[in-house]
Amino acid sequence: MAKSLTSIILLILFCGSAFGSRTKLFTTKVDDGTSAVADVGICKLMVETHDYVCEEHKVTTRDGYMLSMQRIPVGGSGETQGRRTPVLLQHGLVMDGITWLLSPPDQSLALILADNGFDVWISSTRGTKFSRGHLSLSPDDPAYWDWSWDELVAYDLPATFQYVHDQTGQKLHYVGHSLGTLIALASFSKGQLINMLRSAALLSPIAYVDQMTSPLARTAADNFIAEALYWLGLHEFNPRGDAVIALLKAICSKPGVDCTNLLTSFTGQNCCLNSSIVEVFLEYEPQPTSTKNMVHVAQMIRSGNITMYDYDDEGENMRHYGQPSPPVYDMTSIPNDLPLFLSYGGQDALSDVNDMKHLLGSLQDHNGDKIVVQYVQNYAHADYVMAVNAKQVVYDPLMAFLRLQ
Numbered sequence: 356m357a358k359s360l361t362s363i364i365l366l367i368l369f370c371g372s373a374f375g376s377r378t379k380l381f382t383t384k385v386d387d388g389t390s391a392v393a394d395v396g397i398c399k400l401m402v403e404t405h406d407y408v409c410e411e412h413k414v415t416t417r418d419g420y421m422l423s424m425q426r427i428p429v430g431g432s433g434e435t436q437g438r439r440t441p442v443l444l445q446h447g448l449v450m451d452g453i454t455w456l457l458s459p460p461d462q463s464l465a466l467i468l469a470d471n472g473f474d475v476w477i478s479s480t481r482g483t484k485f486s487r488g489h490l491s492l493s494p495d496d497p498a499y500w501d502w503s504w505d506e507l508v509a510y511d512l513p514a515t516f517q518y519v520h521d522q523t524g525q526k527l528h529y530v531g532h533s534l535g536t537l538i539a540l541a542s543f544s545k546g547q548l549i550n551m552l553r554s555a556a557l558l559s560p561i562a563y564v565d566q567m568t569s570p571l572a573r574t575a576a577d578n579f580i581a582e583a584l585y586w587l588g589l590h591e592f593n594p595r596g597d598a599v600i601a602l603l604k605a606i607c608s609k610p611g612v613d614c615t616n617l618l619t620s621f622t623g624q625n626c627c628l629n630s631s632i633v634e635v636f637l638e639y640e641p642q643p644t645s646t647k648n649m650v651h652v653a654q655m656i657r658s659g660n661i662t663m664y665d666y667d668d669e670g671e672n673m674r675h676y677g678q679p680s681p682p683v684y685d686m687t688s689i690p691n692d693l694p695l696f697l698s699y700g701g702q703d704a705l706s707d708v709n710d711m712k713h714l715l716g717s718l719q720d721h722n723g724d725k726i727v728v729q730y731v732q733n734y735a736h737a738d739y740v741m742a743v744n745a746k747q748v749v750y751d752p753l754m755a756f757l758r759l760q
Contacts, residue, residue, distance in 0.1 A: 396411045396423065396425070396485055397409075397411075397423065397425050397451075397452055397453060397456070397477065397479075397485060398410065398411050398425050400453075400639075401453055401456040402425065402427060402456065402465075402466075405431065405460045405466065406431060407427055407429075407430070407431050407460075407466060407469060408427065408428060408429055408433065409425055409426070409427050410425065410426040410427075410428065411423070411424075411425060412424040412425065412426060412518070412522075413488075414478075414514050414515055414518045415490065415514070416481070416510040416511055416513075416514040417510055417513075417514070418506065418510050419489050419490035419491060419492065420481040420486070420488070420489050420510065420511070421486065421488030421489060421490070422478060422479060422480070422481060422486045422511060422514065422515065423452070423478075423479045423483075423485035423486045424452075424476060424477060424478050424479070424515060424518065425452060425476070425477040426474070426475065426476050426477075426522075427465060427466070427468075427469040427474075427475040427476075427477075428469075428474055428475075429469065430466075430469045430470035430471070430472070431460065431466065431469070431470055432470070437472070438525075439472055439473055439474035440472075440473055440474060440525060440527075440528065440553070440757075441473070441474040441475075441476060441519050441520075441523045441525055441527040441528070442468050442473045442474065442475055442476065442527065442528040442529075442530060442757070443476045443477075443478060443515060443516065443519050443527050443528070443529050443530070444464065444465055444468075444475065444476065444477045444478070444530050444531075445478055445480075445512070445515075445529065445530070445531040445532070445535035445538070445539070446478075446479065446480070446532060446533075446534075446535055447531075447532045447533025447534040447535050447536075447559075447561075448533055448534040448644060448648070448652065449592075449594055449640070449641040449642055449643070449644055450483075450532075450533075450640055450641060450642055451479040451480070451483035451484060451485065451486070451639075451640070451642045452477040452478060452479040452483075452485070453639045453640065454532065454640070454740050455477055455740065456477075457632060457635050457636055457639070457640075457740065457741055458632055458635075458741055458743075458745075461746065462743060462745065462746055464530070464740070464745070464750055465477055467746055467750055467754075468754070471754055473528075473757070474523060476515075476519050476527075478511075478515040479642075480507055480511050480644075481502065481506075481507075481511060482494070482499075482500065482591070482642075482643050482644055482645060483642040483643060483644075484642055484643075494591060497590040499590075499591075500590035500591050500645040500646065500647065501590075501645070501647065502645050502647060502648065503645065503647045503648045503650070503651035503664045504534060504537060504538055504541075504648055504651055504652070505651070505663050505664050507534075507538045508538045508541045508542050508545075508547075511538075512538055512539070512542055512547075512548065513542075513547065513548065516529075516548050516551050516552075517551070520551045526551055526552060526553045527551060527552065527553060528552075528553050528554050528555075528556070528757050528760065529552060529554070529555045529556070530555075530556045530558065530753070531555070531556070531557055531558065532558045532559055532739055532740055533558075533559050533561050533705065533706070533736065534561055534652075536557040536558070536559070536560040536561050536562070537560075537561040537562060537661075539555055539557065540557070540560070540562050540661075540684070540686060540689065540714075541661065541684040543555070543689045543690065543693060544684045544685050544686055544688045544689050545684070545688070546688070546690070549690055549693065552693070553694070553757075553760045554693070554694035554695070554696065554756070554757060554760040555693065555694070555695055555696070556695075556696040556697075556698075556753050556756065556757070557695065557696065557697045557698070558698050558739040558740070558749065559698075559699060559700065559703055559705065559706040559736050559739045560697050560699060560706055560711065560714060561705065561706055562661055562686060562710070562713075562714040562717075563655075563659065563661065563710045563713040563714055564652075564655050564656050564705075564707070564710055565655070565656060565657070565658065565659030565710070566659075566707050566709040566710045566713070567656060567704060567705065567707050567710070590645065590646055590647075591643050591645065591646070592643060592644050592645060592646045592648070592649050593643040594641040594642075594643070595641065595642075595643075622703075622704055622705060622735055622736045622737055623700070623702040623703045623704035623705070623735030623736060624702050624735055625702070625734075625735040625736070625737045625738045625741075625742070626702065626733040626734060626735065626738055626742065627733075627734075627738050627742035627743050627744050627745070628737060628738070628741050628742060628743070629743055632741045632743075636741065647664065650664075651664045660683060661683065661684045661686065662680075662681040662682060662683050662684065663676065663681040663682050663684070664681060665680070665681045666681075686714060686717035686718065687717050687718075687720070689717075689718065689721070691720055691721050691722050691725070692722050692725055693721075693725065694725050694726075694756075694760045695718070695721065695725065695726045695727070696726075696727045696729070696752075696753060696756045696757075697711075697714075697715075697726070697727070697728050697729070698728075698729040698730075698731060698739070698749055698752075698753070699711045699729075699730060699731070699734075700730075700731045700732070700733070700734030700735050700736070700738060700739070701730065701731065701732040701733065701734065702732075702733060702734060702735040703734065703735045703736045704735065704736070705736045706736060715728065727752075727756055729749070729752060731748055731749065734748070734749075
């Protein structure tokens with residue numbers, strides 16, 4: 356039992372990609388829903404404060420989840436000349452749409468894209484702060500949390516794609532980070548969404564994850580199984596919950612435990628974050644997800660495969676999939692003519708270089724003129740969304756790619 360709790364803690368730390376010092380980690384206030392912040396959306400919190408036009412949208416998935424989306428239709432100058440091409444931004448695990456707005460306007464990808472003539476759309480997956488609605492379920496109901504990233508592939512991503520396509524009347528570019536890349540790759544491997552897509556840009560791609568270099572992450576994944584969690588009654592996995600924070604405080608206060616180094620060992624050494632961005636990050640992130648989703652990610656680390664959720668029971672798998680083992684998402688089935696931009700970092704402990712080589716091997720037959728691969732030697736996982744030099748290093752090449760599609 357103690358071993359399982361330790362594993363839970365380790366995976367919490369593993370997913371909280373850019374925490375600062377030990378003191379900062381535990382001084383964040385948890386919003387209990389009574390503050391003024393709870394009454395406003397991402398537009399008012401993160402976009403309109405910089406004098407950008409921003410629209411709040413709601414999208415309902417086929418299985419009843421109500422997702423928050425934001426649209427930034429013009430740049431900071433307010434210019435509206437010409438028809439703008441839509442870009443959909445999708446965040447990673449235990450994050451939300453604020454991912455793309457954490458930095459100052461000249462460093463945040465969402466605002467940079469708007470300033471460069473794109474019609475920017477931001478989505479937040481089910482269960483996160485601004486996407487907790489449902490047609491019939493409450494987040495207090497265990498059934499609300501009965502999903503993994505399979506459902507993001509099957510329901511959330513199609514709903515947001517279709518909504519942007521319908522609103523703009525155009526095919527869209529897609530930009531994902533971390534888990535936002537996995538759900539896209541899984542969808543594309545099944546031939547889904549391609550008819551609405553211009554191109555996909557994948558930052559810190561997550562696909563194969565069995566060669567992660569962190570022994571702590573691997574130890575966590577080896578023990579992060581459904582049986583070790585559901586006896587605790589965990590359906591919502593909330594890294595900011597009081598119980599989790601108290602537990603983290605106790606662990607990190609022990610002699611010889613340095614949580615700053617522990618976090619770095621999970622994410623890799625981010626080269627280019629400053630202290631102010633970490634403070635902003637901790638004000639809004641991390642966000643809840645489902646325990647089942649965390650179990651699913653751990654299964655991938657253990658197995659080395661990209662499959663649907665494994666119920667670890669042939670009968671249950673038969674009931675859900677009609678076969679004794681979960682179906683595979685085949686990366687070699689991604690259409691060879693789909694324009695792809697992939698950028699990965701040499702210091703990234705989550706999107707490991709060897710795992711990336713495995714993914715690129717799966718894409719070896721991709722049309723050479725339809726794929727751009729960027730390797731940034733000193734970048735780690737959080738640099739892709741919060742580095743002070745991300746515009747020059749990643750976003751400018753990304754925009755050049757988008758303009759060619």
